[in-house]
Amino acid sequence: MGYAGQHFDLIGAEDVAVFERAIWQLEPAQTPRPATFNLSNEKRTTLDFCFDHLAKNAPQARAEIALSAGAPYGAIAVNKDRCTLCMSCVGACPENALLDSKEFPQLRFVERNCVQCGLCENTCPEDAITLTPRLLLGKEAKSERVLNEAEIFACVRCQKPFATRQMIDNMLGKLGAHSMFTSPAALHRLKMCADCRVLDMMANVDHGSILETTK
Secondary structure (H helix, E strand, O other): OOOOOOOOOOOOOOOHHHHHHHHHOOOOOOOOOOOOOOOOOOHHHHHHHHHHHHHHOOOOOOOEEEOOOOOOOEEEEEOOOOOOOOOHHHHHOOOOOEEEOOOOOEEEEOHHHOOOOOHHHHHOOOOOEEEEEEEEOOHHHHOOEEEEEOOEEEOOOOOOEEEEHHHHHHHHHHHOOOHHHOOHHHHHHOOOOHHHHHHHHHHOOOHHHHHHHHO
């Protein structure tokens, strides 16, 4: 952020005299004016106060600071071509950094809550998530933003929305060559909601063949 001077140093001293000389040789570093906020019982909230204070008084304004891998701050990147919005990552996130939407098929993200634990990355069945360690300063870090959204897919039988189009397309692509889905009717059934699939299967059952097999 542009604060001049050396703010941290590691001193290795065999005795008090060597340590004392090293201390007196240190040069004062540039610091902001004293802060007036109180410390919070939550460590992460206290750090947010510190970051906000340093950024507000910084000689060089910064909106983003790159961090090394393993840092407890950062964003996640989502490959939209792979992501099917299954929301497995939302269920795995322990800090409510990843959220879904009740109105639309959307994956939302609050960067301030992300601790870069990697559970979302490891849980994603499509390998669509990667971690991006960084410190984002300002209001954007605390606001929800949409990482991915998709077109709603409606059941071809009852027209009830039940999935995303990309999820259905991916499922058709993966199961199209499977022996259980070689018939057009079986593939067409994948485009139905769970209730309509059962109804369609029952409507096309050959009851005579079943009875004959039973005998």
